[in-house]
Amino acid sequence: MNLFPILPLIILSGTSILIILLIAVNRNYNISFGLNLIGLSAAFISLFYISRELPQNISNFLIIDNYALFFIGLLIAASFTVSLLSYSHLKNYSGSREEYYVLLLIATLGSSVLVCSNNFVSFFLGLEVLSVSLYILIAYTREFQRSLEAGIKYLILAAASSAFLLFGMALLYAEYGTMNFIGISMGFKSIGVTPLVLTGFGMMIVGIGFKLAVVPFHMWTPDVYEGASAPVTAFIATVSKGGMFALLLRFFFTINGYQYHSIILIFSIIAIASMIGGNLLALFQQNVKRILAYSSIAHLGYLLVAFISGNKLTTEAVTFYLVAYFITIIGALGIVTILSNKEKEAEDLDDYKGLFWRRPLIAAIFTAMLLSLAGIPLTAGFIGKYLLLAAGIGSTLWLLSIVLVLSSVIGLYYYLRIITAMYSTKGDVDEKKLSPVFSVGGSIALAFLTLFLVWLGVFPSGLMAMIKTFVGL
């Protein structure tokens, strides 16, 4: 069997083993950080080498095609940025720090497996690899009660939802006798949607919905976002959710789920509930990380609108929006990271009072990120929202489009609240309360994210052309 096409996955797992071995010999934070970056870069570069002979099926489990390639690249890039942001954040941590990067690599590996799986087995394998490393990452700073609580909460809920997912898969298998996506689409045609299949799908939606944190499976989000350290939160928001969404899209396109109205109806209800619920719940939060958590629920709802549309714009819209969302949310949580210190994360709205007059650059970047989340022009978020709406209206999903628009107006309110706090002139926060550590890597990462954000907002053509060539399902 030709294993060359899964070179990036091999590099990712190889690097993590290397770091584990190194830790056994000699604990060195800088070296394991460096190895992590080298591993991620190598995996990224290897994508170019394998791109020549695609698509390739790896036994019955994985499919490496352009779609997978694009998303693996995106996930690795996100993971790279998160690592850069984590460096200074973790540097002053008193416990063992090196394993953090091992877990980061393994989680990235799990998510990468998700985006190239075409079989329930690899799907579940990827998901579990991702989830298990996330349990530990969330509770990494375990002497803080909050982290521990968040970790356990995530562990229990994720395990329960995995069980649902697995049961759903089993039901589908019982009916169709196959775990392969293509086999399932055949089964759809020949056997049809029996009650058993519908139940199975319902259970799978529970598992998938949990990972995506859409209403009504969203309960864990605010607590986990708040409890995990800011870089880990960024990681969950991007690598975990993005990988899952890419898989969902591939799965749905392969089995051509758009012809089954009951499933579409379920997704529509979830989308509407997420958009409205997420935005409403975020309104009166005082904690920036909780605001971002609830807003992420709403954003996944927006993404579902394009997902449901199921026309030729769908994959482009979803992919572009995911890229924009990755940039934005890593940027926003990166700001939180940069402003935090060892004892306390900068997460209260009050911590941001008058930030613009103290640190204009950081506040300006944060403003750009928030405006992008709100979908205001000159930022990538605007083009992303345009694409989502275009996809929705292209399939005449009027109700979903109008809910998207109106709920994003609600969303505007809490983004503006943060912005207003930053620009309020009565900034009575004393400087000592928050003494951010200056980190070169983190600052460079943020600068680049901002650059990308504005660049994509003004000249989206390049990325769109790239998405068009890569991500056609």
Place this chain on the structure above:
Amino acid sequence: MILFWLIAILLIGGLLAWLFEKVNVTAVRVISLLALLVDFIMIVIFWITNYDSIKLGINNDWITEINWNWIPEFGIRFHLAIDGLSLMLIALTLFLGILSVLTSWSEIRERVGFFHFNILWILAGIMGVFLSLDLFLFYFFWEVMLIPMYFIIGIWGHENRVYAAFKFFIFTQASGLLMFIAILALYFIHGSQTGNYTFEYEALLGTSLSSTAAMWLMLGFLIAFAVKLPAIPFHNWLPDAHTEAPTAGSVILAGLLLKTGAYGMLRFVLPLFPLAAKEFAPIAMLIGVAGILYGAKLAFAQTDLKRLVAYSSVSHMGFVMLGIFAMNQLAFQGVIMQMIAHGISTGALFILVGSLQERIHTRDLNQMGGLWEQVPRMGAIGLLFTLASLGLPGLGNFVAEFLVLAGSYQASIYITVLAALGLVASTIYSLRIMQKVFYGNKVKEWKLNDFNSREMITMGSMIIIIVWLGIFPQTFLNTSKKTMENLISNPNRIKIVNNVKQNSFELSNKLIFPQGYKIQNDLNISYISFNKKIMGER
């Protein structure tokens, strides 16, 4: 290219102004002023050189345009074009821009660089709105002007600024997004009919819509513009925003941002959905009249001077709504005049209120009275502009309101009678300003200085324009005439031209005369309009 530079100079000027904040505050003001002056001189020269051709209507629909690819995947182009209507509004934008920099010279003392950055970027956004011929680009600029305005109100505003800024932003953003849905729907309907997915204004003009679809889409556009205008019942962001904003913000809000609503109705609602607009016209006219009367009534009831002026805007903008939906040449010309005259007169009143507040730190009418003795210049200028606002012949607003009423009389006599009552009401509240502030008994002994030379320059230039508007309105009417004729004579004119182009000529001609075809076409159009002109004069 001039169109690109008009916008680019402001954007760059804004960034420079921000950067120079640390160096020198005066430098910031000078840079902003220079950027605006350069732009203003450019547009005035452009106006003068093209005045005759605009007047005769011998050029194409657009005096000049630029049309670049932006996001080709979705048929989005960077398409700016200028005609008589946008030319005047651009000139107004830059003129009021200069004035707002001048009025904030002593008013704004904190974070001056960021303030001027915001001012210049709003102005750039507004100009983009007046120039865009691509609906996506239009929406883009429509949104771009919001954020800086939000900051202007939220950072440099008065007591209740945060509330006002939120309200302003959410009202405009919500309505803007509804318009965006309508734009997208139009895009897809047009695309599915012709296979040509484009946001191009002139192409979309030819979309044939079912009457229900047209009505819904028209309402989608109209709601965004009605919020901006503002028309009743969407007006209630306006008094808060105007009152809480710093003077420059109020001037830009009243003078320019409201005009984008009127402009949008003229440029988009009527030409894109002529039949639906006609069907909706009676209701819209009623809304306009309601605005006139209700705004005037509320203006009369205010004790906060700035709020009073803000409500008077609601009343004046009612005339704009009325005129647009009266749908005839006279009324349209009146609307244009009203847009400019109101921009100047209300701008001047806001500047006056601003300078009063700077001196006596209150806007409460009950605290003022008998100020004329101490500030005769202020009093005289205030008198002039309140008279302008109540529609005294010889000043710009009279011409405007007269034309609107003359036009709407042809559409509906009853509505016109009601609207004319608005003139009486505006006399009452305008004279109340004079009575309460400058005449009457002294309530308190205020110590205040009269206008200094900088303020006299500001006011003097506005007086010249408002008098010019009143005495030689023809200069402005000539400039907008062609655009308005196009709106009236045949709203589907471009559609026909376009269809002909698409169906019969395009392919064959493009193959044979890749260049020549366009020139020939242009000549044809100018010949036709030239002919029309001659015939018309005979």
